Amino acid sequence: MFFERSVSSRINPWVLFLTSLALLLGAAETGLAREKKSVHKSATDAQARGGDTYIDAGSVATNFGAADPLLVRSKTTSGQRSLLLFDLSTLANVGVKAATLKLNVISIGHNNRVYEAHNVTSLWTELGATWTDRFGATAWGALGGDFNATATDSFTINGQTTPFTMKFDITPDVQGWYTGSTNFGTLIKQSSTGANDATGISFNSRETATVADRPGLEVTFLQQVSSLSATAGNATVTLNWTNPIPLAGSTVLESYAGVLILRQQDKPVSPTTNPTDGTSFSQCNSIGSNNDVVVFVDASSATSFTDNGVCGGLSNDHVYSYKVFAVDTAHNYSTVCGTATSGTGACATNASAVAPEVTAVPSATTVYQATWVVNTLAASLAPPGLNPGTSIVTGSNKLVFDVNASTGVPVTPPVSIGGTVSGRAAEIDSADASIGHDVVYAPAQDDFIYAINTGTGAFDWIVSPASVPFTAGASVQLKTFSSASYTLAQDLVVVGTHNTGTTTANQIFGLNGNTGATVWTLTGGSLVPLVPSMDIITAAPMVDYGNNAIWVATHSNGGTSQPSLWKLNSNGLAGAGVVLFTANLGPIDSSPTLGPQSDVLFVPVTGGALTAIDPVTGNTLGSVNPGDGGVKNSPAIATFTMPYTVVFTTNSQVWAYKFSCPTTPCLANGGTFTKLWGGTAVSNPSAPLTFFGISKVYVGDGVGKIHELDASTGVDGKQRVLNPSTPSVTVGDVAIDSLLNHVLASATDGRSYAFTIPF
Amino acid sequence: MIGSKNSYSLISLMVLLLLAAAALGGCATTSSSPTPVPPVVNTAPLELAVRVCDSGTPNCAGETKFSLGSLHDLQVSVDWKNMPGGTHTQEITFLLPNGVVYQSVSHGFGVTEGALGSPTVGGAMPVAGTYITQRELTGQWTVKVSLDGTVMAMQSVEFQP
Numbered sequence: 001m002f003f004e005r006s007v008s009s010r011i012n013p014w015v016l017f018l019t020s021l022a023l024l025l026g027a028a029e030t031g032l033a034r035e036k037k038s039v040h041k042s043a044t045d046a047q048a049r050g051g052d053t054y055i056d057a058g059s060v061a062t063n064f065g066a067a068d069p070l071l072v073r074s075k076t077t078s079g080q081r082s083l084l085l086f087d088l089s090t091l092a093n094v095g096v097k098a099a100t101l102k103l104n105v106i107s108i109g110h111n112n113r114v115y116e117a118h119n120v121t122s123l124w125t126e127l128g129a130t131w132t133d134r135f136g137a138t139a140w141g142a143l144g145g146d147f148n149a150t151a152t153d154s155f156t157i158n159g160q161t162t163p164f165t166m167k168f169d170i171t172p173d174v175q176g177w178y179t180g181s182t183n184f185g186t187l188i189k190q191s192s193t194g195a196n197d198a199t200g201i202s203f204n205s206r207e208t209a210t211v212a213d214r215p216g217l218e219v220t221f222l223q224q225v226s227s228l229s230a231t232a233g234n235a236t237v238t239l240n241w242t243n244p245i246p247l248a249g250s251t252v253l254e255s256y257a258g259v260l261i262l263r264q265q266d267k268p269v270s271p272t273t274n275p276t277d278g279t280s281f282s283q284c285n286s287i288g289s290n291n292d293v294v295v296f297v298d299a300s301s302a303t304s305f306t307d308n309g310v311c312g313g314l315s316n317d318h319v320y321s322y323k324v325f326a327v328d329t330a331h332n333y334s335t336v337c338g339t340a341t342s343g344t345g346a347c348a349t350n351a352s353a354v355a356p357e358v359t360a361v362p363s364a365t366t367v368y369q370a371t372w373v374v375n376t377l378a379a380s381l382a383p384p385g386l387n388p389g390t391s392i393v394t395g396s397n398k399l400v401f402d403v404n405a406s407t408g409v410p411v412t413p414p415v416s417i418g419g420t421v422s423g424r425a426a427e428i429d430s431a432d433a434s435i436g437h438d439v440v441y442a443p444a445q446d447d448f449i450y451a452i453n454t455g456t457g458a459f460d461w462i463v464s465p466a467s468v469p470f471t472a473g474a475s476v477q478l479k480t481f482s483s484a485s486y487t488l489a490q491d492l493v494v495v496g497t498h499n500t501g502t503t504t505a506n507q508i509f510g511l512n513g514n515t516g517a518t519v520w521t522l523t524g525g526s527l528v529p530l531v532p533s534m535d536i537i538t539a540a541p542m543v544d545y546g547n548n549a550i551w552v553a554t555h556s557n558g559g560t561s562q563p564s565l566w567k568l569n570s571n572g573l574a575g576a577g578v579v580l581f582t583a584n585l586g587p588i589d590s591s592p593t594l595g596p597q598s599d600v601l602f603v604p605v606t607g608g609a610l611t612a613i614d615p616v617t618g619n620t621l622g623s624v625n626p627g628d629g630g631v632k633n634s635p636a637i638a639t640f641t642m643p644y645t646v647v648f649t650t651n652s653q654v655w656a657y658k659f660s661c662p663t664t665p666c667l668a669n670g671g672t673f674t675k676l677w678g679g680t681a682v683s684n685p686s687a688p689l690t691f692f693g694i695s696k697v698y699v700g701d702g703v704g705k706i707h708e709l710d711a712s713t714g715v716d717g718k719q720r721v722l723n724p725s726t727p728s729v730t731v732g733d734v735a736i737d738s739l740l741n742h743v744l745a746s747a748t749d750g751r752s753y754a755f756t757i758p759f
Numbered sequence: 760m761i762g763s764k765n766s767y768s769l770i771s772l773m774v775l776l777l778l779a780a781a782a783l784g785g786c787a788t789t790s791s792s793p794t795p796v797p798p799v800v801n802t803a804p805l806e807l808a809v810r811v812c813d814s815g816t817p818n819c820a821g822e823t824k825f826s827l828g829s830l831h832d833l834q835v836s837v838d839w840k841n842m843p844g845g846t847h848t849q850e851i852t853f854l855l856p857n858g859v860v861y862q863s864v865s866h867g868f869g870v871t872e873g874a875l876g877s878p879t880v881g882g883a884m885p886v887a888g889t890y891i892t893q894r895e896l897t898g899q900w901t902v903k904v905s906l907d908g909t910v911m912a913m914q915s916v917e918f919q920p
Contacts, residue, residue: 119908121848122867142846146867148907149847180860192845192872378860381890397862420862422889445864445885471885498885500814500831538888555888589888606888633893684895702894727857730894748896750859 034328035223037250038102039086040216041206044249048456049087049415051126051185052205052215055145056080060131068207069106072115073200074190080200081144083120083129085185086217088177089412089457090247094221095326095334095354097277099174101186103166104213108157109199114191116151117168119176120184123418125459135462147187154191157201163213166203174219175336175348180377182398182416222334223247225259225324226409230360232367235314237360238306239296241324254328258298261305262323264290265315267725268749269323271353271375275333277346284311292323299329316363319721323357353377356409361721368720371742371754372408376401379748381686381732382473385427385440389739391454393440394752395421400442401752402454405737408754412457419446423473423540424733426493427454428513432478434490435460435514443470443495451493451516461516465509468499473540476513477550477570485548487571490514494550494568496537503557504533508541510550510572520572522579532582533562539591539634543570546598547615549580553588553603560584565592565603567618581618585611590634590687595644600659600666602646604631610648612659612671621661622671628653628679633687633733638711640692645676645711647688647697653679654688654699654707656714677714682707686745687733696758698743700731706745708759718759723749803841803875809914810836811902814883824917827892832883833916837904839880844872850905851882856898895920 041047053065058078064070071080084101101117124145128135131144140146153168170186177183190197204213223244231238239261246252260281262269273288275281285294293312296305307314307322314320326334334355337347353375360369378397385393391411394401399414400421426441433439438454447467451460477492491513497506502524510519524534535555542551549567556564563582572578585605592603592613600621601613609625625631628650635648643660655678661671684702690711697709704723707716722745723729730748736757737744746752812819814832825833835851850865862884870876886892897918904912 121850121865141848141867142869144846144869146848147846149843149845150907150909378862379855381894397860419864422862422885445862469885471889498888500885500887536888587888589893686894725857727898729857730896732890732894748855748857748859748861 034252034254034256034332035246035250036218036220036253037091037247038216038218039088039090040211040214042211045087045090046456047087047206048458049089050085050206052082052084053126053129054080054082055129055131057131057144060143063127063130065127065129066207068205069202070205071200071202072188072190073109073197074192075196075198075200079190081187081189083124083145083185083187084215085126085183087457088183091219091221092410092412093224093226093354094178094219095224095336096171096175096178096219096221097332097338098169098220099171100218101168101170102216102218103188103203104163105160105166105201105203106163107199107202108160108162109197109201111157111159113197114154114156115166115201116154116189116191117170118147118151118187118189119170119173120145120147120187121182122146123184123416138464145187166201171338172348174217175338177416178354178413179336179348179350180397180399183413184416220253222256222326222328222332224334224354224356225326226356227407228324228356228358230322230358230369232360232362232369234364234367235316235362236306236308237314237320237322237362238304239322239324239358240304241356243301243303244326254330254332256301257327257329258301259296260294260325260327260333261296262287262292263295263307263311264292264321266319268321268723268751269352269357271350274335274337274347274351275325277332277335277337278330280331314362317361319359319361319724321357321359323352323355325352325355350377359722366718368755368759370722371756374401374403374408374410374752376746376750376752379750380422380746381730381748382422382424382746383733383735384744384746384752385425386735386737387427387429387438388737390429391427391438392737392744392752393425393427393454394746395425395442396746396750400425400440400452402457403752405740405742415452415457417442417444417450418448419444419469422471426474426476428476428478428491432480433513434479441474441476441493441513443472443474445469445471449474449493449495449511449516451513463511463516465511465518465521466497466507468497470495471498472496472538475541475543475550477543477545481545482570483545483548488519492519492570494541494552496541496552496554498536498538500536503535503555504562506534506536506554508537508552508566508568510570510578520578522568531579533557535562535564535587538589542591542594544594544598544615549615551592551594551601553590553592555587556584558587560586564588564605565613567615583613583618583620593635593637595637595642596640596692597642599642600644600671602635602637602659604634604648606631610635610646610657610673614666614668616665619668621666622659622669622673624657624673626650626655626675626679632685636688636690636697638690638692638697647690647711649682649685649688649699650679652681652683652685654682654685654697654709654714655679656711680709680714680716682716684730686731689734689736694736698734698736698757700734700745702728702730704729704731704747706731706734706743706755708757720755720759722747722753723751725749805842806840807904807911808838809902809904809912810838811914811916812836823915824919826919827886827895827897828920830886830918832885832887834881834883835902835904836879836881838877840877842870842876842878844870844874844876847907849880852903852905853884854901854903855896856900858901891918
């Protein structure tokens with residue numbers, strides 16, 4: 001309730017009286033969830049991802065990111081609007097019930113003027129935003145900021161005296177930020193229906209000295225349970241979890257009571273199934289159109305539940321999905337549903353996607369369970385980026401998720417960026433990165449490359465070296481692992497463009513990992529230096545430490561008339577260009593794989609042959625095409641030295657060939673591929689993954705499974721079902737966390753999964 | 760067919776129905792503001808036409824079926840009529856055949872205050888060489904067009920092998 005707002009004058013006085021009385025009695029929060037916390041910059045919350053500024057139509061190129069106070073007024077040719085963005089890292093795993101933006105207004109102009117809060121729809125930065133630009137020289141789509149035309153809430157000046165708190169209910173926007181929409185903050189403006197107002201309002205920014213006067217976002221929420229795990233048995237599944245405890249600095253409104261657990265067979269619990277706040281449920285109730293079943297209702301803070309087959313029983317060898325909601329004493333659930341109007345229409349899209357879920361397969365013979373499952377709110381088929389044993393990074397649409405590698409619990413709310421990340425995000429550990437902290441490099445389809453500090457979620461840099469999209473992941477040559485022939489002072493981030501408007505003039509950029517500055521550029525078809533035509537790049541470049549080179553695979557205008565494999569000098573020597581040699585092999589969609597001794601490069605020519613290249617001379621050493629539509633994905637290498645066991649996939653099969661060479665170095669066409677096994681049938685396989693020492697090959701398929709093949713025989717011995725839903729789910733390229741012994745993959749059901757290996 | 764070129768009348772009806780549904784509380788993410796402010800006073804209904812094309816096809820009038828073997832980018836162009844003045848954001852969302860979001864692209868744009876505009880706002884989803892072709896994500900996809908957070912049109916497109 002916002003009594004400062006003019007709308008309060010229309011409320012029945014008796015309602016006001018009773019509500020005020022209820023407030024005094026401490027009962028006015030009935031229906032609210034358990035905790036309420038104000039997020040703002042303070043000594044304990046740096047708000048690293050946050051920011052505020054105002055933009056001025058009278059000073060269109062000036063940034064006011066360091067200003068205090070911030071200004072809002074509507075005046076022809078010189079109006080101002082304010083932008084606010086909050087870092088919600090302290091509320092990483094919550095179901096948001098309500099959110100109120102609070103501004104400490106210190107001056108006001110005309111009475112009865114209407115101020116509006118709008119959801120911002122483009123990325124901006126505190127020290128970059130102006131009336132014309134979002135950051136740097138990147139313009140807004142419309143002068144004065146990009147935002148939804150419909151105000152989320154409004155506030156009418158109604159005789160207040162300064163200072164006072166201006167409040168906006170922005171619950172729908174904040175709920176959206178947790179359920180798949182980008183969080184670019186809030187824009188405050190005067191209503192466009194107002195006439196000139198030479199004064200407007202001013203309010204304190206986050207730079208003001210008194211913490212209580214800084215802009216704040218008061219969020220009412222329930223936390224999620226954590227450390228959820230499942231253990232399958234013979235016709236049983238046991239779940240364990242940790243109940244939340246109140247966050248530091250939060251106001252406890254109602255006590256957590258326990259949990260409610262939903263179950264579904266052979267498909268996930270729906271992200272739109274929401275137990276209605278204020279409603280108590282009984283075991284075996286069915287909720288939602290997905291008919292998800294309540295299998296456990298607890299009000300005693302239990303931390304474990306064994307499903308022995310309640311509510312219809314458990315059938316062995318089926319996949320059971322469980323979703324666990326925290327619940328308070330007023331029967332509010334940890335969904336993203338507003339409590340003020342509980343029930344139909346009160347919930348955000350996918351309002352229960354934020355609640356932890358897990359899967360398990362009971363069996364009399366072969367039980368298993370997912371180590372963790374995380375709903376990433378959109379589909380991705382790129383392998384998760386890894387900081388082994390620590391964190392997993394997954395790009396999903398315009399969000400970048402950083403989750404705990406052991407538990408799958410998001411470390412922070414996802415980082416919102418301007419474009420889709422469709423390739424693998426390159427995650428670098430602080431010990432190895434020249435930038436000095438954990439960092440992720442993510443090229444995106446909005447023409448930008450983002451460097452994100454995964455410790456804080458803040459941007460290290462954002463650059464757009466070309467106004468064309470990037471669909472492939474970045475590769476990073478780390479200075480700490482490079483030889484003396486690498487002369488750059490920092491890590492090198494290499495990205496390639498996906499400009500389908502040309503088959504000849506795509507580009508590759510080498511960027512300074514610390515700053516994003518362009519170290520070198522390679523443009524297809526340029527004359528000085530002379531560069532051959534370059535088609536689109538869909539595969540992440542590959543770093544060749546042994547030869548201090550970067551390998552890039554490209555399309556080639558549908559044939560072999562122009563190069564598709566490029567060897568580049570990491571240092572990008574001035575005047576001499578960066579191209580060391582090229583090969584016309586035909587279109588390549590996937591990255592090549594280098595032998596561990598840097599002596600053979602295995603190149604997957606899409607729909608063609610797996611081709612072995614000498615990485616020093618560029619000579620073709622040999623090739624193999626087993627049929628079945630030709631090579632489909634990047635190969636994997638199971639041995640450490642020659643002869644190499646190379647595993648690759650075709651349309652519906654997995655193959656292993658031994659590559660050997662009688663001479664060292666191998667001579668042109670001197671190598672031999674010898675079939676070891678294959679083709680092992682796998683429907684629509686992903687790129688396989690194996691490496692020296694694990695004796696298994698892991699590959700995702702097109703029907704919701706990860707297969708574990710014996711690297712010696714190719715026998716498809718065991719599988720793990722991620723999601724057996726219909727229509728079938730495609731499992732993306734897999735990754736392996738060798739410290740935790742996890743295989744990881746994302747899928748077209750909008751989730752990322754981890755399973756313990758070996759199966 | 761919704762979204763085919765010049766199908767303004769049908770889409771206008773759908774827009775009105777969607778707006779009516781939103782006004783009745785059927786949309787969970789609409790504003791809770793008790794004092795909604797119309798961007799401009801007018802009575803002309805907002806209309807749109809959606810064209811979905813291969814970015815490599817010149818003078819494309821809109822297609823509904825695409826071969827993954829030859830598709831470059833899936834280019835969506837939205838032709839608006841009677842767009843109220845002010846700042847707006849259009850979002851195009853591409854949904855997989857199972858209804859899961861694959862990706863989205865949004866654009867802010869402005870229309871002169873006090874006027875009705877007829878902007879064309881586009882967005883594209885890269886296809887060639889991406890996981891869509893590598894993993895043969897065929898079937899009936901959905902293109903969803905939203906304006907300022909409200910769904911305005913949905914069109915089905917088929918990706919064929």
